[in-house]
Amino acid sequence: MKRSHLSGYLFLVPYLLLFSGFLILPLGYGLGLSVFRWELLSPVSAKFIGWNNYAEALRSDYFWKAFGATFRFVVMAVPATVGSALLIACGLNRVGGAKRQSFYRAAYFVPTLISISVAGILWRWFYNSEFGLFNAFLAQWGLKVPWLTDVAVAMKSVVLMTLWWTVGGPVVIFLAGLKQIPNQYYEAAAIDGAGTLQRFFHITLPLLRPVLLFVVVMSIIGSFQVFGQTFMMTRGGPELSTRVLVQYIYETAFTNYRMGYAAAMSWLLFVAIAAFSILQFRLMRER
Amino acid sequence: MMQLPGKGLMVNRSYCRIAVVLLLLSFLLGLFLAGGCGKASDHVTIRFWNVFTGPDGRTMLRLVKRFNRENPDIRVLMQRIEWPSYYNKLFIAGLGGRAPEVCVIHTDVLERFIQAGFVHPIDEFLGGEYGLDGEDFDANVWEAVEKEGKHYALPLDVHPLGLYYNKRLFREAGIVDAEGEAKPPTDRQEFLDAAEKLTRDLDGDGTNDQWGFVYTWLRTNVYAVMAQWGGEAFNEARTSCLLNTQANVEALQFCADLVQEYGVAPSPEHFDAWIGFRQGKVGMALEGIYMLPDLEKQTDLDYAGVPVPLFGNILATWASSHNLCIRSDLDREEQMASWRFVKYLSDHSVDWAVGGQVPVRKSLRESEAFRRLEVQSEFAKQIPYVKYMPRVPFILEFYSEFDLAVEKALRGSVSPQEALDVATVNVNKVIERQNAMLHEAKSRESG
Numbered sequence: 001m002k003r004s005h006l007s008g009y010l011f012l013v014p015y016l017l018l019f020s021g022f023l024i025l026p027l028g029y030g031l032g033l034s035v036f037r038w039e040l041l042s043p044v045s046a047k048f049i050g051w052n053n054y055a056e057a058l059r060s061d062y063f064w065k066a067f068g069a070t071f072r073f074v075v076m077a078v079p080a081t082v083g084s085a086l087l088i089a090c091g092l093n094r095v096g097g098a099k100r101q102s103f104y105r106a107a108y109f110v111p112t113l114i115s116i117s118v119a120g121i122l123w124r125w126f127y128n129s130e131f132g133l134f135n136a137f138l139a140q141w142g143l144k145v146p147w148l149t150d151v152a153v154a155m156k157s158v159v160l161m162t163l164w165w166t167v168g169g170p171v172v173i174f175l176a177g178l179k180q181i182p183n184q185y186y187e188a189a190a191i192d193g194a195g196t197l198q199r200f201f202h203i204t205l206p207l208l209r210p211v212l213l214f215v216v217v218m219s220i221i222g223s224f225q226v227f228g229q230t231f232m233m234t235r236g237g238p239e240l241s242t243r244v245l246v247q248y249i250y251e252t253a254f255t256n257y258r259m260g261y262a263a264a265m266s267w268l269l270f271v272a273i274a275a276f277s278i279l280q281f282r283l284m285r286e287r
Numbered sequence: 288m289m290q291l292p293g294k295g296l297m298v299n300r301s302y303c304r305i306a307v308v309l310l311l312l313s314f315l316l317g318l319f320l321a322g323g324c325g326k327a328s329d330h331v332t333i334r335f336w337n338v339f340t341g342p343d344g345r346t347m348l349r350l351v352k353r354f355n356r357e358n359p360d361i362r363v364l365m366q367r368i369e370w371p372s373y374y375n376k377l378f379i380a381g382l383g384g385r386a387p388e389v390c391v392i393h394t395d396v397l398e399r400f401i402q403a404g405f406v407h408p409i410d411e412f413l414g415g416e417y418g419l420d421g422e423d424f425d426a427n428v429w430e431a432v433e434k435e436g437k438h439y440a441l442p443l444d445v446h447p448l449g450l451y452y453n454k455r456l457f458r459e460a461g462i463v464d465a466e467g468e469a470k471p472p473t474d475r476q477e478f479l480d481a482a483e484k485l486t487r488d489l490d491g492d493g494t495n496d497q498w499g500f501v502y503t504w505l506r507t508n509v510y511a512v513m514a515q516w517g518g519e520a521f522n523e524a525r526t527s528c529l530l531n532t533q534a535n536v537e538a539l540q541f542c543a544d545l546v547q548e549y550g551v552a553p554s555p556e557h558f559d560a561w562i563g564f565r566q567g568k569v570g571m572a573l574e575g576i577y578m579l580p581d582l583e584k585q586t587d588l589d590y591a592g593v594p595v596p597l598f599g600n601i602l603a604t605w606a607s608s609h610n611l612c613i614r615s616d617l618d619r620e621e622q623m624a625s626w627r628f629v630k631y632l633s634d635h636s637v638d639w640a641v642g643g644q645v646p647v648r649k650s651l652r653e654s655e656a657f658r659r660l661e662v663q664s665e666f667a668k669q670i671p672y673v674k675y676m677p678r679v680p681f682i683l684e685f686y687s688e689f690d691l692a693v694e695k696a697l698r699g700s701v702s703p704q705e706a707l708d709v710a711t712v713n714v715n716k717v718i719e720r721q722n723a724m725l726h727e728a729k730s731r732e733s734g
Contacts, residue, residue, distance in 0.1 A: 040382065041399055041680055044728045130553055131563055142492060149554060151700075239695055254375050255683045 120232020
């Protein structure tokens, strides 16, 4: 090993220590756990049971219901977040004046800073169908929406709240990406007579692709791990329609104390996230 | 101090920094020394964990401080932990051998702590110098902390479910007695009549905006009604789930009818329905005595509390208790110190009741101080017939099945029979899993 390499590794040591101590090690431990039956309440100690935990999860209605709820959230939340963030960023990019622009950027970003417990409780009150703010407003037109109490509506309400809560992050990233696009391209296109939409689809979008890929993949990963919003607003209800996988894993591990089974489900979730992320990478690269 | 411009100022700043560092160091040293002193002196330190993060926590802290003053040989350190993570922390601390000497455990989850061997039976302390008479507890309350002849905790209070009602709405609806005072219902017919009169469409838009009744917590509300029908969740040996027996199905049908058939309660909204009651848009709600401090803060609500009406054919209601538990692996000195603290809290539980609780000891409930607490006294009338949740170690898994079944039935997605059938099958699966493990443990012991 060359001396110069050594110093490089030395600089990496602190991070590598943390990374392996708090990520690699627990990951491996979790994988090991997932082939054991280990229940904290049980008088018997852990027992090797092979793939049984995985088999139980794949046979369980509750697992698939939770997976379905998570999937529905991802399918709605990712396009909604990425789409609106892109729109907002494009809009902000055209706002004149650096001060004014940073004010609006901050305005969109502020909700991201609110902790999920606060945001969740706040929106639960907004959404309350009998006494909530939204329905009080809609009552003017005689409307009454069962925001969190109807099986068909609840997840959409969660997505709407998530949009408000998380859109600020991608907006900032898109805005930075937009600023990287040299103005000459737009000028040239304008001279050639390209309209706003044409410029968006033929200049902005292609040049933004690396940023877009990053945002989409991060958004997918984040959305698969959704937990706080649903837990604070619905506790997984009504009738488990918003009980997502992470909540089910949490309940399995920390209220029912079935550690092995929970570890197995965590790995299934990990596989799902990895699969969708890779798929997304492929799709967006090959174009 | 001389101050020179430029460089002099910088010198001063770095002196300041050194001074701050020295101060911090000496502070840390002080902490170490103080800690050392603590060990050297002869008092016993008792860590006391509880869930009292609301106003009740301040009441408890006052009691703890008083105890520390009156008992210089014991020092109690109280730690309040938020509800959602409390039992996780307590259980994990128990597993890691770092559990507090004394802690508060609700009756429904006590069984899992007993099974895990984390709590010490208190029977040996009941006689002797700091003794206490078990007879001072109601039989059902005392039995709830007993297992195989041993009592594993000292109940501190009992919090039964009762009926809160809005007196103003009652008067407006003409549900009054001879003196024109609001008259709360005592049986099913009176309840339904009152609920129907109270459910109104005030602004004439075709939807109700005032409700006779709301479900605030489905689990406790429905469990209380099932108990009134004589329903049981398990057989005596807890080897089989009985949720789908006729009594339970009929009781759940009645609960669902309030929403579907009579239309006197809105579709379940969980806890937020309580806000409706506080806003004066709801006539009646079944809630625990612990909600009282919430109402007492409110000056514009004319409310009162009474025992739960007789919906079924047996007087019953749901209740739980905060129980004081002592860690299982303490030495004799720590044990006695813990017990003295536990007994002190029990002896002073009338002071505790002020924060929205009912003292569990009969002798204290007869005191003048307690009788002055109006709602508490009314709710306390139910104590002889309160019913605790079933005592199974897998209670939380039972809850998730029970809650789901009740929710589905009340929302009318499936019939009560169907909902309870599914829950019964799933709970029986949990029992099977548990039994398999217990069986394995036994065969391992013998083999």
